[in-house]
Amino acid sequence: MSKNLTTRSEDYSKWYNELVVKADLAENSGVRGCMVIKPYGYAIWEKMQAELDRKFKETGHENAYFPLFVPKSMFEAEEKNAEGFAKECAIVTHYRLKNDPDKPGKLMVDPNAKLEEELIVRPTSEAIIWSTYKGWVQSYRDLPLLINQWANVVRWEMRTRLFLRTAEFLWQEGHTAHATKDEAIEESEKMMNVYAEFAENFMAIPVVKGLKTETERFAGAEETYCIEALMQDGKALQAGTSHFLGQNFAKAFDVKFANKEGKQEYVWGTSWGVSTRLMGALVMTHSDDKGLVLPPNLAPIQVVIVPIYKTDEQLDEISVEVNVLIAELKKLNVSVKYDNRTTQKPGFKFAEWELKGVPVRIAIGPKDLENGTFEVARRDTLTKEVQSKEGISTYINDLLVQIQEDLFNKALNYRDSHITEVNSFEEFKEVLNDKGGFVSAHWDGTAATEEKIKDLTKATIRCIPLDRLEEAGSCVFTGAESKGRVLFAKAY
Template identity: 65%
Template sequence: MSDFITKRAEDINQWYNDLVIKGELADYSSVRGCMVIKPYGYALWENMRDALDKMIKDTGHVNAYFPLFVPKSLFEAEEKNAEGFAKECAVVTHYRLKNDPDNKGKLIVDPEAKLEEELVVRPTSEAVIWNTYKTWIQSYRDLPLLINQWANVVRWEMRTKLFLRTAEFLWQEGHTAHATQAEAIEETKKMLGVYADFAENWLAIPVYQGVKSESERFAGAVDTYTIEGLMQDGKALQCGTSHFLGQNFAKAFDVKYQTTEGKDEYVWATSWGVSTRLIGALLMTHSDDKGIVMPPKVAPHQVVFVPFLHEKKPEQNQILIDKCNEFVTQFKAKGIRCKIDTDLMKRPGFKFAEHEMKGIPVRIVFGPRDLEENVAEVARRDNLSKESISQDKLVNHVENLLTEIQANIYNRAKEYRNTNTRECTDYEDFKSKIAEGGFVITHWDGTAETEEKIKEETKATIRCIPYDYEQTAGKCIYSGKETKHRVLFARAH
């Protein structure tokens, strides 16, 4: 904890790991591919979750909870979905252990306790949920059905990375059922919009919204909509997806409703999710060589007070701590999350470095000198600047500063993203731009073959067909065919 963060220029992957481990967001665990989310990291997740949960509820959805286990027969009902996830499923085959007769104190799986039917640990919940919806939906009056759940899922990934790709992760998954195709598509886009809003206005991560190409589509979806961010290592990161599922799941699970005319119709479906990966996105978007930079809106602590305490001067310490508490009360009244660092053993310089590493947006320092002059030293994490602020202006100043920091890191990230999004019409130029990192916007002939070839030759994938760029006609960068698709390519995490 006391040593430094690896510099980005030195080793950007190690830098990222250092942010997570030394920033005390998470730890490696004794379970392969799984991490422990530590209190500081979990507090961040709670803030993110609470904000997004409200947005989900404000758009008419309610929360529920479905089981962790999916009987294999249900899991395989929607073929494409099952096929897509089959390779990365954890499966429960037994329900009991027993003492090992040959090895005292050890346990073995009881071969007598084999399950009649295996249970798949959910990699996503469409199967259980649609099997339930079948019984909940009878009439057009039951629609739309707008449900979200906060849950954990397991995907047995070959290679994992803290927050960005872990075998178990936390997320929310919305699953909705609608009477018409148009309404379901509208829902899909609406929720993508909610995600984009959340990413940009809460996490300060600028994202491109768009539609996935067929090969990148969610298994079982008709269309996958995505928000894509650009990380500081030049790689794109899928930050959230919203799927229009058509009638695939309705047909697989036989979910029909009766129309006003008394006809039976299959319902139309959507599903959408974001995960703890967003923590990784946030870290990789804003942080610097001194550590994490937290967006104020979701930071576990928005302000940290550092009174200059001397072990030998208890009376002076008390005055400084009282002063801090006075302000903490005022900040709390404004809904600002703060803490006081009253550790007697650590020196100020150490504390400064530690709070910077953990990304606390604003640091307020009170020393005897400041008290005499009736000021406080206010330091901001985003640009590391410091200024002396008169105490009577402190609360308003900091309140505004938090807003300013939130805006500043968003603008900074957006500028980086924009300057690293480049147009391209020549394949050789494309290859060199992709190698340099960032998004490349270019024409693509719409075929999976071309997409595959480009991936093989450059490691770049189509991140999306973006909303933000007009779909003008042009020549495919690879095949030279006339096409109307303009797509965003990038190397991705």
């Protein structure tokens, strides 16, 4: 199977597209720009959801659900937000089909069923949610509102790619309302940190935490915090954002509260989200030319066991040993699959589970039976070793922890060796083209320079790292004053 996979060095982009489809994560649908998330891919997404949901609840948030549609007048209330999304939104204009009199068996839009006001399919839910919050907030006692929603959203992207950029995608969007500016800023930072911990500790994806420049900021936000990851081709990927909305939406939707002194004030807001885009980040951070490599925390199947046998008697004997092992592993909450299909050869199975990124493969044949051993293979390093069956389940359990850690460290090494400080625009272009990754450079703080650099190099400012040194320098492009380095990169 993996023989058919294009390699990363041949064509990284093609490798990605093929892998997503061949590993049964997702595929393009018959609807322009929309994907089908297949069961294996969805099982990974469910693990992400469960862990994120746990973290949100742990930090005091509750889930709720708001409408899919936003009436046009509501959509346009916050002008910057509307402007940012107006160019790429799906619009419902009618509510009925009727039989087409000219084409028997065909339907047509019924012109008599035109909506009085058009409905926008939510590209993000600030408008609908803040219009609701108006009814929920009267006094400081009603604050904070700490609410999250799991939902689908639609952005009419012209050029789409599975998981990375699709017209419809799945995400969660948190929307909170606070009595003070400080509390709202603290919330935005807290959720950025929740995302960073999730990416690093659960997905084994190292990220840089930072602030977006004004150009890259969310439409309608005062400040956008982000986590930025680096893919194996040296391109960056924005893995999550958390916005401090100031009082913009409160003003647009007239959401006020009586403070302790009884005075009316506008509420302060945040919003934050991660999406099925993380699936793309997962694939591109860890996988290799043989297929997916999944961190154990996210693998729907953590261990696959393949019997090697010639006769039915051998298979029976093997199965006795395997069933003992499966019971032990299940006790340790390891998810395990026994691939005892009789229709496929071991080699085929090995390739299939490699393609699907199962972290650990255990093989057992007649020799292992004699010796009381199993062959244990790691997907990430493609190494294998023979292990005694004594204590094997604990060994496997520990190995899964080790693999999770090793994957993170490998990605971290790659990422750290791909942050390059440059001090001239020549160097900037050279590093960007030859090596890729994050280019750390001084910038004069203007949108004009940012745009010129983008036009010339396709690199954008991914973020102003939160932990950057405050150091005087001069802009790599204009030579003007700079207070510290920012990270540029080509990005997904």
